[in-house]
Amino acid sequence: MSEIVRPGRWDAITDVPGVTVGHQTDRRGATGCTVILCPAATAAAVDARGGAPGTRETDVLGMANVVRTCHAVVFAGGSAFGLGAAQGVMRFLAERGVGFETTVAKVPIVSAAVIFDLGIGKSGAFPSADDGYRAAANAKAGRVAQGSVGAGTGATVAKLLGNEARLKGGAGTASLTHPDGLIVAALAITNAVGSIYDPETGALVAGPLDEQGEMTGMADVLVRRRARMEALLATSTRENTTLVCVATNTNFPHAAMQRLAYQAHDGLARTIMPAHTFGDGDVAFAVAVPSREPAPDDALLAGILAVQAVERAVLRSVRAARSLAGVKAAPE
Secondary structure (H helix, E strand, O other), rough: OOOOOOOOOOOHHHOOOOEEEEEEEEEEOEEEEEEOOOOOEEEEEEEEOOOOEEEOOOOOHHOOOOOOOOEEEEEOOOOHHHHHHHHHHHHHHHHHHOOOEOOOOOOOOOEEEEEEOOOOOOOOOOOOOHHHHHHHHOOOOOOOEEOOOOOOOOOOOOOOOOOOHHOOOOOEEEEEEEOOEEEEEEEEEEEEEEEEOOOOOEEEEEOEOOOOOOOOOOOHHHHHHHOOHHHOOOOOOOOEEEEEEEEEEEEHHHHHHHHHHHHHHHHHHHHOOOOOOEEEOOOOEEEEEEEEEOOOHHHHHHHHHHHHHHHHHHHHHHHHHEOOOOOOOOOO
C-alpha cells in the first residue's frame, strides 16, 4: 500500500458515503445473505464472467436500457433459491419510498446474485425474502462484519481436489482513498473452486488440504488431480461463484461504471487460481453514489483502485473466515 493511497476509516465499502451494509446469517443452515443499500446511486453496472451465474435485475443495468442504476445489491447463498431474498429487500425499500419513479409508484431496483452453498450445513437451507428484509433492516454505515457471515456463511474455496479437501471462504471488504477525495471500495463473497493467492507476495492463502492436513500448491494440485481424475469427475466443480460489488463516491457516467465492473474482475483473477471457470458464476457490480465530480484522470485511477480493493476484499474474506459445518478455515 502506498503512502498516497490509503484505506478509508473503516476499510470497508461503507467508506463510500451513502452505502450501508447488512448481513443475515444462518450458521445452522450454513447460509445467509448480505445487502448493500445504495438508494442514492446514480449509475450502476454489472459484468458476469463466470460460466454459471445466478442473477436478478442485471439486464436493467445494461448500457442500452433506461434505468442503469439500482437501489440495492443483494448477495445470497442458496443458489437460485436465494434470489428470493431480493424480494424482501424490495419490500423494505418500497416501505421507505425508495425506487425508480413511475406514474403509478416508485419501484425499487434490487439487483442480486447468488452463490452455491447447498452442499454445506443443513440440507435445503437458503435465505428467504424475510431474511433479505432483515438484512436490509440491519444495514448500517461504519464497520462491516467479515468472514463467515451473511452470504459468506457457507462459502468455501479450494475445491479442485474435491469437497473433502476444501476450506472456508467468506465475506470480505476493503476501501482505498486518494488525497484528491476519490474513494473506491469493494465487498466480496468468495466461494471459488480455485485456490487463493496473495498477489503482492505470491503466497498461498488457501489451497486444497492433503492427507496430512497441509495446504497444497497449484503445481501439486494439478498432478494430484490428474492422478485422481476419474474419482474427481464424480465431484461437481460446477457449484461455485465469487461475487463482488465495487462502489465509488464519484459521479462517473454509466460507461465509466461499466468499465469499473470489467476491471473489478482483474482483482478476482489476481487472487483466485483459476477464476471465471465454467463452474464459477463470477459476477461484478459497480455502483456510483456520488459526493464529488470526477477529475480528468479519475476514471483511470478508479480502475486501478478497484483492482486493488477487490484483491484485498477477497483476501480478507478468506483470512477472516472460521471453521463451520466440518469445513476448516485457512487461518486455523
